[in-house]
Amino acid sequence: MTENQINTTKILDKDGFETMYLNMGPQHPSTHGVLRLGLVLDGEVILKAEPDIGYLHRGMEKLAEKRTYQANIAMSDRYDYVCSMNNNFAVALAVEKLLGVEAPKRAQYIRIIMAELNRVVNHMLFFGFFAMDVGATTALMFGFREREPVIELFESVSGARLTYNYFRVGGVSRDLPSDFVEKTKVFIKFMRAKLKDYDTLVTDNVIFRDRTVGIGKISKEDCLAYSLSGPIVRASGIKYDIRKDDTYSLYNEFDFEVPVLQGGDCFDRYMLRMLELRESLKIVEQALEKLEPGEIMAKVPKVIKPPAGEAYVRTESPKGELSLYLVSDGSANPYRLHLRAPAFINLQILQKALAGFKVADVIAILGSIDIVLGEVDR
Amino acid sequence: MDAQQYLTNIKAKFPDVTDAPAEKIKDGIPALLCPAASLFEIVKYLKEEGLNYLLNLCATDYKEYFEVIYHLHSLENKVKLTLKVKLGKEKPEVSSVTPLHAGADWQEREAFDLLGINFPGHPNLKRILLPEDWEGHPLRKDYDRKPDQYD
């Protein structure tokens, strides 16, 4: 056994009996990827939980130094493969900041539409998997059925269903097809009707609430100390959203609310993502109205060589604060590209949030933090 | 308090802190260059003054030195600040800020894992992303993968 494993003979529970070490191994139907959780159990109660990551480490930060900036946008899809558009957004914004260019207005609106639609997709996936982990398998099928129209929209724009590689430094790569606006409006109406269904099926379900209310509370002080971000923070009572508080691109032109809940438990995190979904639909609607014909790409040289410098650019991805620290030395490849991944930092709270709960709650709490291993391990 | 006030206060309290070269910083966040010995005190002072949210902690390998960079933020006044620390190549060491910001835990482990920077005072400094028995620190500029069948 490697040193990674906790030596359980030294850990005794409060009555002096030996505890059991349970390994929720890398292959498990519910850990959303290859995450290993070492749990020290006293019966059903968890005494200590130690996440062990790195099973999906691909060395992306080192690979980024050998690729051009444009190729980096293509590679950034693979960080958080569920919301690729947001990763693209972060990298494109960072390079544009180094270059000092700004994308034209139409491109910026298109970018915002894509990012918000990806937020809808991500929250639908979260909904499906969270409800299935708790036991309601039907919700998974519904979540995926709702994602289908959006994935088809993305396919019509970029040609791919999961990793889009749609953004470019200075704009977007292709213009919207002629029926995109119509289809999106139809989708928004369809989605709003379905959201009411989910309230009856899942949110108001007594058993679901029993499994999630009061479980896994994260306090405000923990949020600040552990540098958490995203829906976790907003469900614990801190009103902070980078789109409003440190605004980037053209988000300040849109009228949307930032929902905040006070409880900090699994149910609040779930409810907050559902509320955020509704806000994202509002943003997409407004952006569709504001679209005007124009250019989709600014004037950037063919080989992008930004002047030497560094930049730290923050964006709000569906999982939290996705930021990029980019250092350039004047050549065509970045000198250092560091991704501040929200899932990596949010996962640190798992050790604290799990202590004292039962094994059955592990899945609920892990699901409500909403991680994707591609981002955690890079 | 806004960013300028923070800068003046820090420079008054810690005289060996200087401004980082401003023409290299393109994102508009004021940056300070701190010596490694007094970093813990500076971060502690800033935390008491309101910059209590650590946004990012990462490290870079410039060929003559290592640089660890801290991005700090205050949610109330919306002020951001960058701290940079230069470390020598032979024995890069800077004291860990994990007792102040628990979120620095895994980020420092990642810097140790990929670049080999030591953080005395860290509760659990082990490799996090690579397997336990890996040799070397991949993100260093002088690390290149061993040639395999594709080369």
Place this chain on the structure above:
Amino acid sequence: MSSQYGLETLWLWLINLIEKFITWLGLPYIFSYTIEKIIFGVALLAFISVSVLYLIWLERKVSAHMQSRLGPMHVGGWRGWAQTIADMVKLLFKEDIIPAKADKWVHRIAPIVVFVPSLMAFLVIPFEKNLLGQDLNAGILLIFAFSSIAVLAIIMGGWASNNKYTLLGGIRSAAQMISYEIPLVLSILSIVMVVGSLKLNDMVAAQSGDGKFWFVFTQPLAFILYLIAATAETNRTPFDIPEAESELVSGYNTEYSGLKYGFYMLSEFTNMLIVSMIAATVFLGGWSAPSWLSMVPGFVILMVKTYFIVFILMWIRWTFPRLRVDRLMDFGWKILIPLAFLNIFIIGLRMVVFKW
């Protein structure tokens, strides 16, 4: 009222034939008795196998349609009806793996121990007026006694696999099944009080005829309690902690492969069938039907009622999330058992005061 041309007449004719044949041979009566029971057993086995095959396919189709997808569609041509047959054949051909440090004999015996009691419970369920394995005095009590043996088999399966996950699953399952046996038995107790006997045929007789109603209408609380306890006994969602896929991988049958795994699946669906048949017999009137339906054989009527209950159980499974194990225990002990006692009290009061 059973029909003139139903299974019953066929069965009685067959028994008659065998008895005549045995007496013609000069052998004692015990032989014809044995052969008669063996034939019934074989017919029962055949019936159960076909039913379970059909049930598994039905579950997949029902769940698929509830989730806006289609389910098996290709195997066998029309709506994939041969899907389960294909799955069973596949299981037959799989390699039979026993973990290295497992307790070999217990590991081998556990699937059998889990299947046989379910089979035995079919002995006392009346398919027609005279068509049942043995008209025992302790009819329904026998069924509950046998279902307790299945708990043992689950613990055996969980322990013998040398795996912490399966051990957890086995223990949880044992705790759950023992806790929910009590409301199950108590809810039937009120029916037994009214009918006055444990025989299932007497219960059917108490519901058919003029002026008599099905017990689902006269004792609705007992029906609801029975359904909930039955869902817990057969380890189905919302009580399927023992096989919770997302938590314990597959619970107590993680380490089983091949035909042994097939036996566990078979026994789960057989249990569901028994529980539905008991509900159909005790609460919905069994093989009896109003006189204007006397053309239809009693066997068919019983099957229709059984599948109605089966459909309800499937519906519940695919709608609700799973209860956590300690909440499950709370629910069983603190809510269901008091309600069951309350039910008995009310029925008893009704019997004494209204003589109904």
